Amino acid sequence: MGPLRLPSVSLLHKIQYLKCSCLLLSIPLLQKVDMGVFNSTIFNAVSYDFDELIRRASSGTFPIASGPEKSTATGFSSWVFKLSHPETIGQTRSQIFSSAKKQEIDIQKMLSGFNDIIVSPSCRFKEKEWNVIYVDPLIGSASAHYFETSTLTVDNKKLRCRPDVVFHNTLRKELLIVERKVAVTAAVIPPNFYPNILAQLWCYAQIDYEQANWPFFKNILLGAELWSGAQGNLEVTRKLWLRNDRVFKKVEKLFEIYSK
Numbered sequence: 001m002g003p004l005r006l007p008s009v010s011l012l013h014k015i016q017y018l019k020c021s022c023l024l025l026s027i028p029l030l031q032k033v034d035m036g037v038f039n040s041t042i043f044n045a046v047s048y049d050f051d052e053l054i055r056r057a058s059s060g061t062f063p064i065a066s067g068p069e070k071s072t073a074t075g076f077s078s079w080v081f082k083l084s085h086p087e088t089i090g091q092t093r094s095q096i097f098s099s100a101k102k103q104e105i106d107i108q109k110m111l112s113g114f115n116d117i118i119v120s121p122s123c124r125f126k127e128k129e130w131n132v133i134y135v136d137p138l139i140g141s142a143s144a145h146y147f148e149t150s151t152l153t154v155d156n157k158k159l160r161c162r163p164d165v166v167f168h169n170t171l172r173k174e175l176l177i178v179e180r181k182v183a184v185t186a187a188v189i190p191p192n193f194y195p196n197i198l199a200q201l202w203c204y205a206q207i208d209y210e211q212a213n214w215p216f217f218k219n220i221l222l223g224a225e226l227w228s229g230a231q232g233n234l235e236v237t238r239k240l241w242l243r244n245d246r247v248f249k250k251v252e253k254l255f256e257i258y259s260k
């Protein structure tokens with residue numbers, strides 16, 4: 001038997017990092033990326049850190065899809081999702097997805113779920129005085145109505161947006177724009193939430209509201225409702241942000257790269 005050859009210290013560090021990452025997230029993490037002229041390979045782990053996503057976006061190794069969806073909030077959000085999840089693993093999602101969609105029907109229950117959430121040190125959400133002014137009537141339909149944003153353009157086209165639900169508070173003169181998602185995973189939700197959902201909400205905050213003919217407002221709240229779970233267990237998480245929350249500055253930087 002020959003002498004035992006131990007891996008280098010550098011290799012041990014890499015192996016340990018990958019093992020720990022897989023244990024924490026409980027999902028496959030790696031994607032092989034061809035670096036072209038460098039003739040080498042890198043591996044990208046799942047990441048929800050905006051600085052890392054900006055680095056990946058700037059590297060040019062995550063191409064932006066072409067076509068009509070490119071100039072939509074959904075197209076931008078999908079690109080951010082790919083930055084976060086370099087490799088998407090197919091899963092059986094029918095049970096979780098259908099269960100979540102049944103829950104989404106109850107809009108008043110969703111509004112009640114936001115009650116008492118602390119939006120900022122000086123703002124705690126209360127469900128009173130909110131009226132529904134828009135609900136996406138054709139979710140999943142390419143023919144559904146879109147709202148436009150004059151301040152955001154892609155390929156010289158106004159970005160098109162289609163929020164799930166919009167509320168107006170007649171007393172406080174505020175809008176609440178909500179995006180609802182389903183995630184087939186038991187992984188812990190990131191503290192700052194998922195970047196792709198934040199990207200979509202940020203786009204909604206730029207909608208030309210006068211053109212949308214929505215009631216007068218002084219402030220905008222952005223809300224997310226996420227139904228998640230695995231193996232038949234379904235949980236809901238709701239979170240609220242002010243339109244000027246500093247996390248959206250990172251989203252704006254990603255959009256600058258996306259829209260070049």
